[in-house]
Amino acid sequence: MNRPHLLYTAWSFPPSRAGGVYRAVATVNAFANAGWDVTVLTVPEALFRTSTGSDEELARQIAPGVRVVREDPHVPAFQNDIARWSFGRARFPEVHKLLDLRKDFVHFPEPNYGRWRPGLEAMAERVHGEHPVDLAIGTANPHVDFIPGWHLNRRHGVPYVMDYRDAWQLDVFSGRRLITATRGVRRWERRLMESATEIWFVNDAIRSWHANEYAGEVDRMRVVANGFDEYRESLQIPVREERTDGLVFGYIGTITPNVPLAVLIDGWRRAREREQHLAGARLVLRGYIGHFGAGDAAASQAIEAAAPDGVSYEGPVGKSDIAAAYRGFDALVLALGTGRYVTSGKVFEYAATGIPVVSVHDPGNAATDVMKDSPAWVPAAALTTEGVADAFSRAARMAASQTAADRATAQRWGAQYSRSGQLDPRIAALTAAVGH
Structure with missing residues (x-):
């Protein structure tokens, strides 16, 4: 029998050192160890080394055989080499940022990341054409990571999972709705949830909030807590x-x-x-x-x-x-x-x-x-x-x-x-x- 093929989308993937990267690595490795072929869609390694920082050792923890496909999203927020900025951006950075946001919202209602949608859809099509995808998972944020699964479902009937590490509309600290939770965000979140096979949340409090917002999707909502990972050594630490x-x-x-x-x-x-x-x-x-x-x-x-x-x-x-x-x-x-x-x-x-x-x-x-x-x-x-x-x-x-x-x-x-x-x-x- 052919091995099933997972397409996993994560902005934060090694060598990123962002907190969500550990969930991504663990999920990818778990599917690979369970007998799945795994392809990861993510961004170039240089993006982390020049902006958010990197953990090179973590990249060596990825299971053998996992294929990683990278594409530059061309997001200005992560372009920190001022020498490569245009004159307009260097002279009027605030104005440039406001005008540049249109490149995001014309594709997807997420500042800085929305422009990645066409690239993600094209990558998903290429991967699916080379090796048919059986399941897609996107882990957010950014929430544009959900797009490849939704796209393959709409075009080819591929089931997909939405994995929330946080929340798109909810401020988890204040409990209030985020100012970025626009009508466009609400429409897109409902659209994505309606056709998802499963929707994962890291704790029951966040799941319950979304259950109240999207009562029709409750039966597909699951709590998948972060859990702990062990790398070189066991975490069963002896008394000092x-x-x-x-x-x-x-x-x-x-x-x-x-x-x-x-x-x-x-x-x-x-x-x-x-x-x-x-x-x-x-x-x-x-x-x-x-x-x-x-x-x-x-x-x-x-x-x-x-x-x-x-x-x-x-x-x-x-x-x-x-x-x-x-x-x-x-x-x-x-x-x-x-x-x-x-x-x-x-x-x-x-x-x-x-x-x-x-x-x-x-x-x-x-x-x-x-x-x-x-x-x-x-x-x-x-x-x-x-x-x-x-x-x-x-x-x-x-x-x-x-x-x-x-x-x-x-x-x-x-x-x-x-x-x-x-x-x-x-x-x-x-x-x-x-x-x-």
Whole structure:
């Protein structure tokens, strides 16, 4: 029997270092390991190296045999070589940007990305002509990634899946509709959903919001949580023998303005003043500062000012080296922006380690639903200095007393969130649906 063929579209694909890239790599690898031929539509590697930053090691984690097809979307927002700009763009950048947006909206209602639609449709046709596609998946954002599946469905009857890593109309932090949710966006989202075979969301809160908006499509909506991935080494981290010399708390993730850095540092400082288990303890922050790797002066200054309190920034860590980073920590800090639709992919990785996790986020975040039954979870009762300080104190006591058996129990609980556990049921259902 012929192997089924998946066409997967993702703007963020290695060597991109954007958060959504891990979901993309894991999905592609899972289908390849399940016996599918996989073709990926994405953008040139140079786009990431000159704009959002790259993780070259991650590219080596792609399953053998996966074919990657790249096409330049010619998006000005990612063209950072000023020497190559036109005179008009260099002299009047704001005017140029407003006029240039027409190139997007004439094709698809998404600023900066809409112009990629013709290129995506042409690539999808070429791939399908060379090797007939049995299933298409687009992962968003950008939401133009949904176009190849919709196009092949309309032209050739190919089933497709819409995989939302976020939301097109919903601001997951405020819970309000985004200002970019125009009538055109609403029309296109409904059109795309009406013919999709499945529609995936990362948590039930986001799925429920869309279920209310599109009641007719509820039966095809699924929650496919992010889950955790293991690369070079297992995430089952042993208890650190050196913890008696001073506990080490660790945060791993991008430090954006949404991260409650001020209350995190204030709460840490307050807890360190009064909790004996935090005497000599350190708080180590790992990850990029800012989404685009350009830094955030305010965040950097706040971290530097907290150095006397044992706070330090030790740079980003590659995904393939993540287990080694976790081995240096006795407790983990889950600091997230406020919003009941916010989960973060990091929560699943934290859970897998079995290391005590202190939550520094609003209790109403969707991450609470993930961690609430963990035997190694210490939530802040409120996102205030006092609430965070109390959580740090309790987490310190747990980290100081956690036994190897306790760690193993927490790891067994966290194992349910493996990426394969999330994807395997969907792959089985879709394999049956396409007749292979």
